[in-house]
Amino acid sequence: MTAIIIDGKAIAEQVILKVKDRVETLKQSGITPGLTVVLVGDDPASQTYVGSKEKTSKRLGMDSTVLTRPSTVTGQELLELIENLNNDESVHGILIQLPLPGHIDENKVLQAIHPDKDVDGFHPLNVGKLLLNQHGFIPCTPFGVIQLLDYAAIPIEGKHAVIVGRSNIVGKPMGQLLLNRHATVTYTHSRTEDLASYTKQADILIVATGQPLMITAEHVKPGAAVIDVGIHRNSDGRLSGDVDFHSVKSVAGAITPVPGGVGPMTIAMLMENTCLSAERMAQKK
Numbered sequence: 001m002t003a004i005i006i007d008g009k010a011i012a013e014q015v016i017l018k019v020k021d022r023v024e025t026l027k028q029s030g031i032t033p034g035l036t037v038v039l040v041g042d043d044p045a046s047q048t049y050v051g052s053k054e055k056t057s058k059r060l061g062m063d064s065t066v067l068t069r070p071s072t073v074t075g076q077e078l079l080e081l082i083e084n085l086n087n088d089e090s091v092h093g094i095l096i097q098l099p100l101p102g103h104i105d106e107n108k109v110l111q112a113i114h115p116d117k118d119v120d121g122f123h124p125l126n127v128g129k130l131l132l133n134q135h136g137f138i139p140c141t142p143f144g145v146i147q148l149l150d151y152a153a154i155p156i157e158g159k160h161a162v163i164v165g166r167s168n169i170v171g172k173p174m175g176q177l178l179l180n181r182h183a184t185v186t187y188t189h190s191r192t193e194d195l196a197s198y199t200k201q202a203d204i205l206i207v208a209t210g211q212p213l214m215i216t217a218e219h220v221k222p223g224a225a226v227i228d229v230g231i232h233r234n235s236d237g238r239l240s241g242d243v244d245f246h247s248v249k250s251v252a253g254a255i256t257p258v259p260g261g262v263g264p265m266t267i268a269m270l271m272e273n274t275c276l277s278a279e280r281m282a283q284k285k
């Protein structure tokens with residue numbers, strides 16, 4: 001068997017084109033969706049991610065602002081900056097690019113963002129809304145994975161989804177979203193004993209561990225859909241994921257590549273969330 005390759009780049013483009021139409025409708029009523037990204041320090045990977053976000057939001061006709069601060073910025077200075085953005089009506093989405101330098105309390109900073117502008121979906125109120133299956137903001141990466149599954153027509157309801165990784169930004173919300181869509185969900189993590197005994201039961205296997213190529217054909221049930229969230233830059237400059245694509249594609253029914261799988265979807269869903277925020281604010285007026 002050779003798996004269907006789920007083309008995240010093409011699916012992200014479809015999502016982006018739909019958002020573009022909505023941005024144009026908003027602009028006709030005098031509202032330009034505005035995204036402000038706060039970038040602290042000079043981490044090259046963070047700069048690349050922020051650059052892609054800025055490029056895509058500009059392409060969609062949104063107002064895109066990147067505020068850079070040195071790594072010596074204090075937590076208090078960041079809190080004041082966020083307060084100003086919370087009060088700025090032209091800003092619909094605020095994103096703090098992570099990670100922040102170690103001397104800053106990341107939770108405190110993320111919680112300072114007004115939940116209505118929290119387009120990353122990391123504020124506890126939005127996390128709680130996801131748990132309750134209410135409308136808040138869904139974190140972009142797991143939101144993107146759901147879109148990939150839907151566009152690839154992979155059934156979720158009634159299926160067994162196994163998540164490898166339980167981080168607050170990927171694994172946990174991923175499982176909750178799948179549960180909300182009526183999957184049966186199993187979470188696994190670094191302390192799970194006999195990981196393969198769980199992953200081999202998965203109809204949908206989502207891998208977000210940060211461990212390069214750790215999932216191999218032996219972990220996968222024939223015909224399963226395998227979604228690889230991991231991103232690693234190899235010494236030769238090429239990207240790979242947490243899944244050993246070449247061995248797994250001969251067992252899986254569908255698989256995402258790295259690059260060109262989940263990565264482009266994360267940015268597309270950030271655009272979706274920013275547009276949604278602007279639409280909600282327009283409705284409130």
Ligand code: NDP
Binds near residue numbers: 141169188190
């Ligand atoms: P974290 O480091 O925050 O979490 C990793 C999770 O994987 C933890 O829950 C950890 O378990 C678990 N884990 C680690 N090793 C193993 C193992 N050997 N077996 C089973 N579970 C294990 O990472 P993130 O969730 O933030 O990111 C995961 C990956 O996804 C990274 O490669 C990251 O670069 C990528 N990523 C990609 C994005 C995209 O847009 N494509 C966006 C965000 C992340 P425990 O809790 O026990 O420590």
